[in-house]
Amino acid sequence: MARRFSVTSQPGFVFLAMLTFFLLYLPVATLVFYSFNAGVSVAIWEGFSLRWYHTAMANEAVQEAALRSAFIAFIAAIIATISATMAAIATTRTPEYPGLTFKYAFINQPLMVPEIVTAVALLIVFSRIKIWTDYSGLGYLIAAHTAFCIPFAYLPIRARLESMDLTLERAAADLYATPFQAFRRITLPLLWPGIIAGFMLAFVTSLDDVVITEFVKSGGQETLPTYMLGQLRRSVTPEINAISTIFLGISVLFVTIFFLISRKKN
Amino acid sequence: MSDAKTAENPSKSANSRKIAVDVQGASKIFGTGADRVAALDNVSVTIAENEFFTLLGPSGCGKTTLLRLIAGFEQPTAGQILLEGQDISSLPPYARPVNTVFQNYALFPHMTVAGNIAFGLEMLGKPKAEIKQTVAAMLKLVRMEDLANRKTSQISGGQQQRVALARALAPRPKVLLLDEPLSALDLKLRKEMQIELKRLQHETGITFIFVTHDQEEALTMSDRIAVMSKGKILQVGSPREIYDHPAERFVANFIGETNFLEGERTKKGVKLANGVELAVSLPEGLAGKSQVTIVIRPEHARLTARAKTGLPGILRHVVFFGTDTHYHVDLDACGEFIVREQNNRGAAPAFKAGDKVSIAIGENAAQMLRD
Numbered sequence: 117m118a119r120r121f122s123v124t125s126q127p128g129f130v131f132l133a134m135l136t137f138f139l140l141y142l143p144v145a146t147l148v149f150y151s152f153n154a155g156v157s158v159a160i161w162e163g164f165s166l167r168w169y170h171t172a173m174a175n176e177a178v179q180e181a182a183l184r185s186a187f188i189a190f191i192a193a194i195i196a197t198i199s200a201t202m203a204a205i206a207t208t209r210t211p212e213y214p215g216l217t218f219k220y221a222f223i224n225q226p227l228m229v230p231e232i233v234t235a236v237a238l239l240i241v242f243s244r245i246k247i248w249t250d251y252s253g254l255g256y257l258i259a260a261h262t263a264f265c266i267p268f269a270y271l272p273i274r275a276r277l278e279s280m281d282l283t284l285e286r287a288a289a290d291l292y293a294t295p296f297q298a299f300r301r302i303t304l305p306l307l308w309p310g311i312i313a314g315f316m317l318a319f320v321t322s323l324d325d326v327v328i329t330e331f332v333k334s335g336g337q338e339t340l341p342t343y344m345l346g347q348l349r350r351s352v353t354p355e356i357n358a359i360s361t362i363f364l365g366i367s368v369l370f371v372t373i374f375f376l377i378s379r380k381k382n
Numbered sequence: 383m384s385d386a387k388t389a390e391n392p393s394k395s396a397n398s399r400k401i402a403v404d405v406q407g408a409s410k411i412f413g414t415g416a417d418r419v420a421a422l423d424n425v426s427v428t429i430a431e432n433e434f435f436t437l438l439g440p441s442g443c444g445k446t447t448l449l450r451l452i453a454g455f456e457q458p459t460a461g462q463i464l465l466e467g468q469d470i471s472s473l474p475p476y477a478r479p480v481n482t483v484f485q486n487y488a489l490f491p492h493m494t495v496a497g498n499i500a501f502g503l504e505m506l507g508k509p510k511a512e513i514k515q516t517v518a519a520m521l522k523l524v525r526m527e528d529l530a531n532r533k534t535s536q537i538s539g540g541q542q543q544r545v546a547l548a549r550a551l552a553p554r555p556k557v558l559l560l561d562e563p564l565s566a567l568d569l570k571l572r573k574e575m576q577i578e579l580k581r582l583q584h585e586t587g588i589t590f591i592f593v594t595h596d597q598e599e600a601l602t603m604s605d606r607i608a609v610m611s612k613g614k615i616l617q618v619g620s621p622r623e624i625y626d627h628p629a630e631r632f633v634a635n636f637i638g639e640t641n642f643l644e645g646e647r648t649k650k651g652v653k654l655a656n657g658v659e660l661a662v663s664l665p666e667g668l669a670g671k672s673q674v675t676i677v678i679r680p681e682h683a684r685l686t687a688r689a690k691t692g693l694p695g696i697l698r699h700v701v702f703f704g705t706d707t708h709y710h711v712d713l714d715a716c717g718e719f720i721v722r723e724q725n726n727r728g729a730a731p732a733f734k735a736g737d738k739v740s741i742a743i744g745e746n747a748a749q750m751l752r753d
């Protein structure tokens with residue numbers, strides 16, 4: 117009897133897989149490793165220390181940028197999640213009509229437009245608005261982040277709505293629930309995992325953004341990523357590794373929660 | 383033997399009671415152009431209060447669509463639906479005093495058994511104390527008191543079925559719609575639930591409209607049956623009327639086994655190709671054609687030794703089925719005919735393959751078809 121073809125049993129498979137993982141994670145591992153360096157070099161190991169973590173935590177510019185990042189990400193993710201939830205309901209719970217596919221593509225368009233194009237466009241538009249209104253607060257960054265976060269929030273929410281059994285909403289209507297009651301008592305509770313997953317994804321996406329933020333921010337509006345970019349232009353110490361490692365930890369945490377929630381059934 | 387009589391008027395029994403649901407010329411068209419499907423084609427039917435009414439037909443014949451029109455999930459393309467005399471066609475589902483037991487149960491997964499049963503009552507704005515009382519009564523009715531606080535994912539299929547029933551019955555709807563509620567259960571559980579359903583209908587006095595594609599289920603449970611095919615109701619009647627007096631070829635074929643014989647209409651009845659003339663029951667709405675088909679159930683005929691009366695033929699096969707025996711007879715000039723006879727303990731069959739036999743047709747056994 118011939119054995120079934122299996123890619124995992126091909127010669128060299130294990131080696132290739134290991135090599136790929138190694139190359140994927142080597143840079144990150146190096147970065148994390150040198151964040152614990154006692155010396156000032158990011159390439160010469162001088163012993164273990166939490167020195168750079170202390171430095172980073174005590175750095176007021178880092179604190180300020182981190183707080184600003186979290187604030188922008190939080191507000192942008194909330195607005196994006198609410199908009200995405202409404203968009204997802206509208207695109208999954210209306211009977212099909214000719215323009216629906218087009219709208220679906222339109223909502224996801226920000227994923228397709230090169231980020232640099234969006235960044236330049238926003239820079240031009242916002243600079244005009246700044247002149248007209250004389251407002252130069254965080255609103256611009258929040259608006260920009262909300263815009264590119266919407267598709268990230270939209271996708272898991274839509275997926276959840278699509279996999280939901282439509283007869284549940286029908287059963288609610290059958291049991292005298294008005295459309296609003298059916299939404300609040302049935303659809304929304306079952307949608308929560310999708311909404312939370314969408315929020316997480318939007319939050320991480322916002323937290324991580326450099327390109328659009330770099331173009332849109334006014335003076336003194338550094339976020340953590342743009343601050344780090346600025347630091348790299350000057351001197352590089354393991355402080356940047358420490359900040360990156362903390363950042364990595366937070367992102368991994370959020371993405372893990374996202375996976376756990378979106379994998380959970382009902 | 384000579385007077386041909388019309389099958390009993392099937393709606394006679396319904397007329398003596400109040401009408402619960404009155405479907406008047408309802409049609410439902412899905413799609414347009416090449417995709418156009420007439421899921422329901424000018425269907426009219428009246429269902430009496432407190433009746434166990436069954437829609438029977440093969441998959442795709444429009445049963446679910448008719449239920450959805452009554453529940454309000456779909457709007458009829460044409461026609462009206464009356465509930466106790468009132469036109470409800472324009473009411474949304476949540477404004478209709480009609481509840482549904484869904485084919486997949488559709489229990490709310492984030493609520494307990496009791497929470498599911500209470501849902502309809504909460505939506506109706508009933509007072510807390512009354513809801514509690516009703517939920518307890520419903521749990522008792524479907525024998526689920528012990529599982530009130532379980533999540534619906536933690537109970538078996540049969541138990542989910544009971545919860546779905548209790549949930550739909552709790553608001554005391556005027557009509558309960560059941561869409562193939564037993565099809566997902568195994569045979570033993572299905573038999574149990576058939577009895578359970580009859581009991582529930584009896585105890586609650588609610589009108590049941592029950593959908594099934596299982597003819598045996600329809601025959602054993604229903605007060606009346608509507609046989610559907612391709613978006614139309616072909617015949618409505620009691621199980622006995624439908625079985626003994628099928629009006630169309632489809633009905634005769636779909637329910638039970640039967641023998642078809644071709645013949646010519648005469649004043650007395652029908653003359654077969656072998657010259658034998660039979661008295662027949664006539665279906666409703668018979669057109670005046672001369673070439674007709676008649677049907678005779680295998681158990682409504684008897685096998686005799688070759689005689690002057692009856693249909694002559696040669697016995698070809700004898701098939702033993704435990705409770706009964708089937709005799710396959712080649713009729714002179716009329717094709718094959720199957721006779722079914724009950725087996726008596728110890729008695730060997732009186733005939734063997736090759737015998738010359740006659741088939742005696744019971745009184746009222748021959749039914750003429752419309753088509």
Ligand SMILES: Nc1ncnc2c1ncn2[C@@H]1O[C@H](COP(=O)(O)OP(=O)(O)O)[C@@H](O)[C@H]1O
Pocket residue numbers: 412413419420421439440441442443444445446447448
């Ligand atoms: N929403 C719909 N869109 C298009 N066609 C439909 C829809 N619902 C039902 N149909 C069609 O209508 C016919 C009757 O369906 P249905 O009422 O579900 O049959 P049954 O319940 O007897 O199996 C089928 O041919 C089905 O394909």
Ligand SMILES: [Mg+2]
Pocket residue numbers: 445446447561
């Ligand atoms: Mg169906």
